[in-house]
Amino acid sequence: MRFLILQADVTESTSFFDSPWWKFTTTMAKAMLVAMWLALVFWTYKDAKRRITDPMMIGVAVATSLIFPYIGTLFYVILRPPEYLEDVLERDLEIRAREQELVGGANRCPACRTPVRDEFLVCPKCRRELKVACTNCSKPLDPSWKVCPYCANEVTGSKKAAKRVVGEEDELFA
Ligand SMILES: [Zn+2]
Numbered sequence: 001m002r003f004l005i006l007q008a009d010v011t012e013s014t015s016f017f018d019s020p021w022w023k024f025t026t027t028m029a030k031a032m033l034v035a036m037w038l039a040l041v042f043w044t045y046k047d048a049k050r051r052i053t054d055p056m057m058i059g060v061a062v063a064t065s066l067i068f069p070y071i072g073t074l075f076y077v078i079l080r081p082p083e084y085l086e087d088v089l090e091r092d093l094e095i096r097a098r099e100q101e102l103v104g105g106a107n108r109c110p111a112c113r114t115p116v117r118d119e120f121l122v123c124p125k126c127r128r129e130l131k132v133a134c135t136n137c138s139k140p141l142d143p144s145w146k147v148c149p150y151c152a153n154e155v156t157g158s159k160k161a162a163k164r165v166v167g168e169e170d171e172l173f174a
């Protein structure tokens with residue numbers, strides 16, 4: 001505040017207006033400008049912390065805003081990274097999750113998450129039934145299918161067929 005009043009006095013000595021009102025008005029205007037400048041510096045610091053990881057770069061942004069009042073902040077707004085760090089992180093996680101789903105999500109044993117191939121009838125690790133062998137052509141079929149898409153054989157009593165296949169596999173593994 002002492003700095004402000006000093007400044008106001010200097011201005012006043014060169015100004016045409018000597019009235020205390022004019023002095024008061026200019027002092028208030030300068031105080032507002034300085035308060036605005038400091039607020040912008042603080043805002044730059046807060047905003048930079050949410051967008052930049054490097055503490056050096058945050059320091060540069062705040063210093064620019066401090067050394068060049070208003071203009072420095074404007075430069076920062078133009079040059080700052082467009083996204084918040086948390087948004088970048090969230091998007092990366094989302095992409096990674098989707099990639100993982102594409103790579104192995106569909107072809108994993110639903111019980112033990114072991115990677116399995118499309119043609120597997122049972123999980124090689126936990127023996128869970130994954131597919132049913134067609135009674136006609138022995139191709140692996142989804143248990144919910146009603147007809148074999150390979151040989152058009154009606155899948156009647158597929159459960160029984162599945163049991164048989166699993167039973168054989170059990171003996172094999174035993
Ligand atoms: Zn399994």
Ligand SMILES: [Zn+2]
Pocket residue numbers: 134135136137138139148149150151152153
């Ligand atoms: Zn078939």
